Amino acid sequence: MSQPPPLRVRFDDPDCADGAVQPFRVGDKWTGVVLRCLEDGAARRFGELRAALPRVTPKVLTETLRSMERSGFLTRTAYEENPPRVEYALTALGRSLLGPLDTACAWARAHGAEIGDARAAHADDRPVA
Amino acid sequence: MSQPPPLRVRFDDPDCADGAVQPFRVGDKWTGVVLRCLEDGAARRFGELRAALPRVTPKVLTETLRSMERSGFLTRTAYEENPPRVEYALTALGRSLLGPLDTACAWARAHGAEIGDARAAHADDRPVA
DNA sequence: CGGAATCCACTGCGATACTG
DNA sequence: CAGTATCGCAGTGGATTCCG
DSSP states (O other), rough: OSOOOOOEEEEEEEETTSSSSOEEEEETHHHHHHHHTTSOOOOOEEEHOOOOHHSSSSHHHHHHHHHHHHHSEEEEEEEOSOOEEEEEEEOOOHHHTHHHHHHHHHHHHHHHHHHHHHHHHHHHHOOOO | EEEEEOOOEEETTTTTTTTTSOOOEETEEEEEEHHHTTTTSOEEEEEHHHOTTSOOOHHHHHHHHHHHHTTEEEEEEEEESEEEEEEEEHHHHHHHHHHHHHHHHHHHHHHHHHHHHHHHHHHHHOOOO
8 A cells, every 4th residue: 555545635615604605615535536636737637637537437526527517626628629529627726725725634643543443442332321 | 703713623544444544534524623622722612612602503512522522622521510510621632633733724714715716717617608 | 301112215336237 | 439318226324303
């Protein structure tokens, strides 16, 4: 496991109705991994992303990419050729997410075992009362 | 809006089957806000948390607290009195989450408007093809 | 006071199959 | 190649009601 685990991070604000901010949510299940696939700044084709993420079905990958595009995290460029070619690349906004993502991944790597232990310890808790 | 928006952050690893790591997931909808309520290290009673989080129903608050307890983020202390009293307080592990949470919140505050703009701009996109 | 029990709606997301 | 169309389930989390 030399690769850092492909950790997922979500940023959402479910609570904005209390404040004045717009509902705000970023990060579906595969957003983080897609971000990592594109982190070097190079454009990648749909098929390359599929190959890199074999466990993501094309439907879900498309949904993820479209959602990230709508939020301004990446650009989608379709070349009108045959066979078709579509390329995805991070925007500056998308790249700005890599920092927080790394922070979260570092935390998870540092404390993941501890959490696992805690959960294991509580596994044989009888409902106390 | 002097208060920072109570941002939610999730850390999950949906992709662990690829690697050698245990499935790992942290952060349901209200975990972040509960963490913030307890960030000063003081213990708080169930009712205090309820009052601070009026939009969370008691059922969901209980679920959140139990889940955080199982993961080792906080301790639950029940005093056998009448009327009953139960106090929740962060553990060191729970406190260690505050850093990444702050990082994420800072990012969200810095770029939230940008995301909103991008989404608004894409709102009147006709499905291109 | 601090929950538990029950019911239910939504939607994320996976499987499968088909297409310009 | 780069998707779309359909289906369906399981998990989240909200509303409501009741309990020791």
